[in-house]
Amino acid sequence: MCVTCGCGTDHQHDHDHSHGHSHAGEKKVIDLEQDILLENNLLAQRNRGYFEGRNIFSINMVSSPGSGKTSLLEKTLTDLKNELKFAVIEGDQQTTNDADRIHATGTKVTQINTGKGCHLDAHMVLHALQGMKPPADSILFIENVGNLVCPAMFDLGENERVVVISVTEGEDKPIKYPDMFHTSGICVINKIDLLPYVPFDIEKCKEYALKVNPNLKFFEVSCTSGEGLTEWYSWLKERVLTEA
Amino acid sequence: MHELSIVMSIVDIATKQTQQANALEVEEIELVIGELSGVEMSSFDFAWTQGIRDSVLKNARREIIRPEGKAKCIDCDAEFTIHQFFDPCPYCNSHFVSILQGKEMRVKSLVVK
Ligand SMILES: Nc1nc2c(ncn2[C@@H]2O[C@H](COP(=O)(O)OP(=O)(O)O)[C@@H](O)[C@H]2O)c(=O)[nH]1
Ligand SMILES: [Mg+2]
Ligand SMILES: [Zn+2]
Numbered sequence: 001m002c003v004t005c006g007c008g009t010d011h012q013h014d015h016d017h018s019h020g021h022s023h024a025g026e027k028k029v030i031d032l033e034q035d036i037l038l039e040n041n042l043l044a045q046r047n048r049g050y051f052e053g054r055n056i057f058s059i060n061m062v063s064s065p066g067s068g069k070t071s072l073l074e075k076t077l078t079d080l081k082n083e084l085k086f087a088v089i090e091g092d093q094q095t096t097n098d099a100d101r102i103h104a105t106g107t108k109v110t111q112i113n114t115g116k117g118c119h120l121d122a123h124m125v126l127h128a129l130q131g132m133k134p135p136a137d138s139i140l141f142i143e144n145v146g147n148l149v150c151p152a153m154f155d156l157g158e159n160e161r162v163v164v165i166s167v168t169e170g171e172d173k174p175i176k177y178p179d180m181f182h183t184s185g186i187c188v189i190n191k192i193d194l195l196p197y198v199p200f201d202i203e204k205c206k207e208y209a210l211k212v213n214p215n216l217k218f219f220e221v222s223c224t225s226g227e228g229l230t231e232w233y234s235w236l237k238e239r240v241l242t243e244a
Numbered sequence: 245m246h247e248l249s250i251v252m253s254i255v256d257i258a259t260k261q262t263q264q265a266n267a268l269e270v271e272e273i274e275l276v277i278g279e280l281s282g283v284e285m286s287s288f289d290f291a292w293t294q295g296i297r298d299s300v301l302k303n304a305r306r307e308i309i310r311p312e313g314k315a316k317c318i319d320c321d322a323e324f325t326i327h328q329f330f331d332p333c334p335y336c337n338s339h340f341v342s343i344l345q346g347k348e349m350r351v352k353s354l355v356v357k
Binding site: 026027028029030031032033034035036037038039040117118119121149150151152153154174175178179181182208210211212213214 | 245246249250253254256257261265267271275281282328329330332339340348349350351352353354355356357
């Protein structure tokens with residue numbers, strides 16, 4: 001049992017079960033019908049309430065490793081730091097490299113080391129929030145672990161899930177990893193500066209993605225050349241306004 | 245391997261229920277894992293053997309019910325079976341479908357003793 005938040009996600013309860021009287025041999029049927037992720041979903045709701053109360057627009061950033069999540073954040077934080085307030089939670093399996101890159105932009109950042117864990121969950125985010133206290137009326141980016149499978153299932157309480165794909169990946173990624181594209185609201189197609197050099201068919205990619213999720217909204221950007229970022233920035237600015 | 249997190253969540257639920265019932269272990273557990281839930285069953289089985297070690301589930305008989313995916317077309321109202329999120333409506337080919345069934349992940353019941 002985690003003492004800070006009362007959630008039962010600590011798996012190290014090693015006491016031997018000598019609770020009072022024993023009912024050895026006596027069977028009991030429990031018709032539970034409980035969602036397996038109920039605990040996570042309740043904590044996600046709690047995070048959502050935290051964001052709502054402080055007018056924080058939170059974005060869960062997901063992608064394969066190397067698609068450019070950190071680059072997109074670095075660029076965004078640098079270009080918009082005089083217009084919007086930001087905070088960042090970095091989920092990383094081992095290193096603090098990404099957190100260091102964010103720190104260099106002057107933005108408040110906290111790191112969650114997931115170790116062997118392949119995704120963030122609502123519990124980790126709850127504790128990160130308690131530790132960092134992101135400013136009110138801000139945008140909070142949560143960079144998830146680079147993995148298009150595992151993070152899909154775990155609601156963090158985010159307001160928006162943004163999936164990043166780069167043109168150096170296959171355009172069929174959306175149908176190979178449908179869960180992630182199904183649960184995201186925004187798809188950022190990054191590294192479009194490389195389009196002349198790679199066989200990536202951007203229209204085909206969007207077509208696949210829309211098959212999985214017809215409501216997906218796209219941004220085509222290059223973090224290197226800056227192309228397409230204006231639209232992404234406008235979208236971000238509208239988020240803090242309309243959510244106010 | 246998010247399947248291990250799923251298994252650990254099930255172990256947590258089972259542990260809590262067993263304690264509440266003043267029982268010692270789980271004899272039987274019935275799970276509902278939909279075909280569209282995103283759980284890979286071979287990974288799940290592997291995670292299961294690892295995750296239930298030294299837990300109340302270690303001797304439990306496991307039953308898994310796997311509801312198939314069902315969707316309703318937003319354009320033509322037809323209901324049909326789907327196996328992937330990108331399967332279109334078989335009647336009008338639309339991709340605007342809402343999922344009715346298949347995403348569920350539940351602990352349905354337990355027998356503790
Ligand atoms: N050519 C090009 N390279 C990029 C772009 N965005 C990111 N990269 C490079 O892609 C690599 C991975 O980026 P990173 O932001 O660390 O990806 P992450 O793992 O998703 O956080 C780095 O070497 C970046 O310099 C882009 O728009 N164009
Ligand atoms: Mg990164
Ligand atoms: Zn139809």
